[in-house]
Amino acid sequence: MAKKHSKRRSNGEGGISYNKTSKRWVVAYQIGIRDDGKPIKKYPTFGTEQEAVAALRQLQMLYPSDGSGKMDPNITVGEWLDFFLENYKRFEIKDTTLGSYECRIRMIKKRLGGVKLVNLNASHIQAMVNDMLRNKSRSTMMKDYSLLGSALKKAKQMGKIKEHPMDDVVIPKEEVVELEENPALSEEDTRRLILALEKETPLTRAAIILYLAAGLRLGEALGLKWKDINFEERLFRVERAVCIPHHKNAPAGQKAKPVLSTPKTSASIRAVYPPDLVFCALEEQREAQQEFFALHGRVWSEDELVFQTKNFTIVHPRNMQERAERIFKALGIKGGHVHALRHTFCTRSMENTTSFYEAELVSKNMGHSNLKITLGTYTKKADERRREAAIDLNKLFSKIINENAAND
Numbered sequence: 001m002a003k004k005h006s007k008r009r010s011n012g013e014g015g016i017s018y019n020k021t022s023k024r025w026v027v028a029y030q031i032g033i034r035d036d037g038k039p040i041k042k043y044p045t046f047g048t049e050q051e052a053v054a055a056l057r058q059l060q061m062l063y064p065s066d067g068s069g070k071m072d073p074n075i076t077v078g079e080w081l082d083f084f085l086e087n088y089k090r091f092e093i094k095d096t097t098l099g100s101y102e103c104r105i106r107m108i109k110k111r112l113g114g115v116k117l118v119n120l121n122a123s124h125i126q127a128m129v130n131d132m133l134r135n136k137s138r139s140t141m142m143k144d145y146s147l148l149g150s151a152l153k154k155a156k157q158m159g160k161i162k163e164h165p166m167d168d169v170v171i172p173k174e175e176v177v178e179l180e181e182n183p184a185l186s187e188e189d190t191r192r193l194i195l196a197l198e199k200e201t202p203l204t205r206a207a208i209i210l211y212l213a214a215g216l217r218l219g220e221a222l223g224l225k226w227k228d229i230n231f232e233e234r235l236f237r238v239e240r241a242v243c244i245p246h247h248k249n250a251p252a253g254q255k256a257k258p259v260l261s262t263p264k265t266s267a268s269i270r271a272v273y274p275p276d277l278v279f280c281a282l283e284e285q286r287e288a289q290q291e292f293f294a295l296h297g298r299v300w301s302e303d304e305l306v307f308q309t310k311n312f313t314i315v316h317p318r319n320m321q322e323r324a325e326r327i328f329k330a331l332g333i334k335g336g337h338v339h340a341l342r343h344t345f346c347t348r349s350m351e352n353t354t355s356f357y358e359a360e361l362v363s364k365n366m367g368h369s370n371l372k373i374t375l376g377t378y379t380k381k382a383d384e385r386r387r388e389a390a391i392d393l394n395k396l397f398s399k400i401i402n403e404n405a406a407n408d
Contacts, residue, residue: 025052078113122168215345
């Protein structure tokens with residue numbers, strides 16, 4: 001068994017030790033007592049001593065030193081949200097998502113952070129909802145509201161609060177407004193973009209065409225490896241994506257390095273059947289990369305990433321975004337973002353659908369977890385298809401009625 005270096009504390013205060021085998025700091029703290037009188041303890045581990053000390057302080061704040069498991073009645077909503085994120089939510093989400101959750105919690109804490117958890121009621125939350133609807137988008141409000149709801153649900157499950165205070169909160173109905181067009185490129189802008197790509201490097205040209213003609217997300221294209229691509233069958237698989245990890249304790253101003261990760265959702269892992277334009281661009285990029293490897297005396301293999309820097313490292317998503325912005329700006333195309341290319345792919349695909357079955361195929365190509373996301377994002381196009389379906393049905397019934405009238 002590995003030796004542990006422990007910092008001694010008074011009884012009930014918990015302890016911190018370093019495990020040489022795992023090279024992790026271990027926190028030991030009693031959070032309650034079982035019915036048989038045996039203690040209930042937590043043993044979370046951390047990469048640094050600073051993180052372990054912070055976690056122990058949080059446990060000491062939540063649970064009294066008598067080990068009864070009864071939470072300090074003075075704990076605030078803000079303190080509970082921090083505890084909930086650190087001890088529960090962070091294990092359900094990717095490291096890259098953690099930053100957005102911390103941001104949401106900061107927004108909630110600005111409005112409710114100082115309220116004692118046991119005193120939180122529907123009026124407090126209603127005021128937060130109303131204020132956010134006045135100053136933030138409805139989407140932002142609903143995300144913050146949902147996160148708060150999850151934290152309070154856990155508090156109720158653990159017996160920290162008696163009732164869920166959101167039960168009596170009223171979410172105002174969403175006003176029906178005309179949706180803005182998705183930032184999809186026009187056919188003319190698409191044509192101009194493809195022509196302009198002829199002047200770009202094979203890497204830039206292949207990446208932009210993947211976004212435009214295959215609908216990949218920014219990080220999905222950068223995570224492709226040659227082994228994922230089947231040139232004979234004219235398909236490739238999305239198995240991974242490049243992302244920027246969230247480092248809470250990273251030094252200020254330090255730029256996080258991109259890493260390979262799993263795609264956004266399980267539905268994002270998919271086979272894609274793009275047009276020949278994509279494979280032509282990929283073949284040019286493969287040839288250029290093989291020549292570059294040979295020039296630098298490096299052995300090339302199909303396990304290599306399709307897109308790499310001159311130092312044979314992962315291309316940073318921000319750098320690829322800047323390339324797209326430069327091209328868009330030169331062409332005078334508004335909304336110069338890589339995601340606009342993905343929108344363009346989906347919009348053009350939806351224009352050519354004649355049934356919900358075909359719309360579902362588009363949804364799978366996009367890597368959406370369900371068809372509702374696709375139709376919800378492209379509502380106007382879906383409405384046009386429903387109108388066309390209604391017209392076709394009307395023609396069918398009219399034909400039947402007219403035939404019956406002629407027979408009479």
